[in-house]
Amino acid sequence: MPAGSRPAKRDRPIGLGIRLPVPARSAWLVAMSAWNRFAALLALSTLLGPACLVRAADHSLLLVPDRVFTGEGAPHPGWKVLVSGERIVAVGPEVKAPAGAETLALPGTTLLPGLIDAHVHLFLHPYNEASWNDQVVKEPLALRTARAVAAARATLAAGFTTVRDLGTEGAGDADAGLKAAIDQGVVPGPHLLIADRAIVATGAYGPKGYAFDVPQGAEEASGSDIVRVVRSQIAHGADWVKFYADYRWGPGEPSRATFSLAELEAGVAAAHDAGRKVAVHASTPEGMRRAILAGADTIEHGNDATPEVLALLKARGAALCPTLAATEAITRYGGWSGAAPEPAGIAAKRASFAAAIKAGVTLCGGGDTGVFAHGDNAREEELMAAWGLPHLEVLRIATSGNAAVLGLADRGSIKPGMRADLVAVQGDPAAEITALRHVVLVIKDGVRTPR
Numbered sequence: 001m002p003a004g005s006r007p008a009k010r011d012r013p014i015g016l017g018i019r020l021p022v023p024a025r026s027a028w029l030v031a032m033s034a035w036n037r038f039a040a041l042l043a044l045s046t047l048l049g050p051a052c053l054v055r056a057a058d059h060s061l062l063l064v065p066d067r068v069f070t071g072e073g074a075p076h077p078g079w080k081v082l083v084s085g086e087r088i089v090a091v092g093p094e095v096k097a098p099a100g101a102e103t104l105a106l107p108g109t110t111l112l113p114g115l116i117d118a119h120v121h122l123f124l125h126p127y128n129e130a131s132w133n134d135q136v137v138k139e140p141l142a143l144r145t146a147r148a149v150a151a152a153r154a155t156l157a158a159g160f161t162t163v164r165d166l167g168t169e170g171a172g173d174a175d176a177g178l179k180a181a182i183d184q185g186v187v188p189g190p191h192l193l194i195a196d197r198a199i200v201a202t203g204a205y206g207p208k209g210y211a212f213d214v215p216q217g218a219e220e221a222s223g224s225d226i227v228r229v230v231r232s233q234i235a236h237g238a239d240w241v242k243f244y245a246d247y248r249w250g251p252g253e254p255s256r257a258t259f260s261l262a263e264l265e266a267g268v269a270a271a272h273d274a275g276r277k278v279a280v281h282a283s284t285p286e287g288m289r290r291a292i293l294a295g296a297d298t299i300e301h302g303n304d305a306t307p308e309v310l311a312l313l314k315a316r317g318a319a320l321c322p323t324l325a326a327t328e329a330i331t332r333y334g335g336w337s338g339a340a341p342e343p344a345g346i347a348a349k350r351a352s353f354a355a356a357i358k359a360g361v362t363l364c365g366g367g368d369t370g371v372f373a374h375g376d377n378a379r380e381e382e383l384m385a386a387w388g389l390p391h392l393e394v395l396r397i398a399t400s401g402n403a404a405v406l407g408l409a410d411r412g413s414i415k416p417g418m419r420a421d422l423v424a425v426q427g428d429p430a431a432e433i434t435a436l437r438h439v440v441l442v443i444k445d446g447v448r449t450p451r
Helices: 023-046 132-140 143-155 174-183 226-236 261-273 285-296 307-316 324-333 344-359 377-388 391-406 431-438
Strands: 012-015 018-019 060-068 079-086 086-094 100-114 115-120 160-165 192-194 199-201 219-221 242-246 246-248 256-257 277-282 297-302 318-323 424-425 439-444
Touching: 023 219, 060 424, 100 391, 100 439, 115 143, 115 377, 115 391, 143 160, 160 318, 160 391, 174 192, 219 226, 226 261, 242 261, 242 424, 256 285, 261 277, 261 285, 277 285, 285 297, 307 344, 318 391, 324 344, 324 377, 377 391, 377 431, 391 431, 424 431
Parallel strands: 060 100, 115 160, 160 192, 199 219, 199 242, 242 277, 277 297, 297 318
Antiparallel strands: 012 018, 060 079, 079 086, 100 424, 246 256, 424 439
């Protein structure tokens, strides 16, 4: 065809020497487009296998472990669980696989709801690799984000299908980007509840001791500015708002209360008005007291809790996340081998945890993972059991208990209609809690995750 010439509008070529009028040609192109999409999908399924079409076909999967822990009570021997698409549809001893369903035998295992960690920092890595100061000041954001992607993958592989990340510790709003990447299937990881930068009283956090201003590990606020900062963090994607009610004002000093009660009340009210719950870092009795009176939903750490503070915590219905594993890990980094006699810090932490159990406060499970290695999240459950909680109570806290504290009504239990987040472990964690480390299967939203 000569340059610049075109066939008449009513007589266009479509290939193979065939010419069609414009209306017929349009219909043909639509049909071919649909065929091409189907052909591409068919080719992809041939290359990748049937797993790539599982979600589209609402695939049914019957799981047959030795026993099922539903999130409450004792495990049920001989029970099965039927999953269809993203949801659990049947649970019990007589569940049958429908026509076309896949059956997956899991001999020797216990099937549990996907585990939930209520206190992680995906943008931190163990302090024996690099100090907190060095991570915040010296590590570029790209490196920290790459580490967070790896941390998210390790967390999911360990059977934790939901985590609450309580602050990026100097990495800005990067947790919102990581959450989006996981939700969009770009990278593997658990469901994330994020707290953005977290909020500290002006001058009360770190890093400190430099001759010039350096990036801080959380966002500073004071007075009437607190409400603005709360709303700003929510606008940047925060699912939870986190405050530091106490901290060290200077190197070597003990922790002291930072925000006034009025400041915390204003911040908590602004968060609650926006439908967000509030977590508060508080280790001192006064920091805890102010946080509880201000309406905090969870208290993080609680190292020096007194009987009076624990009674107030119980009366107000807030939960305590004791983060035992962080205390233990930091003490080991300082040279403790784990042998007797225990250092004073460990003995004090044990005592405060025992007092919390005795007081009957609501406990949630989260070890401050990031202080120690991601994927080692079950270290908190092991310590809870070793320090006095019955194994079944530890398992309940790590599943349905954490789901209730975090306000997640669609997970944490194995029953019809719940989100199909599941983990199978070799052995029986009700008898030996370390079985939580022996993960053989993780399912998130009904999809088996690579291992």
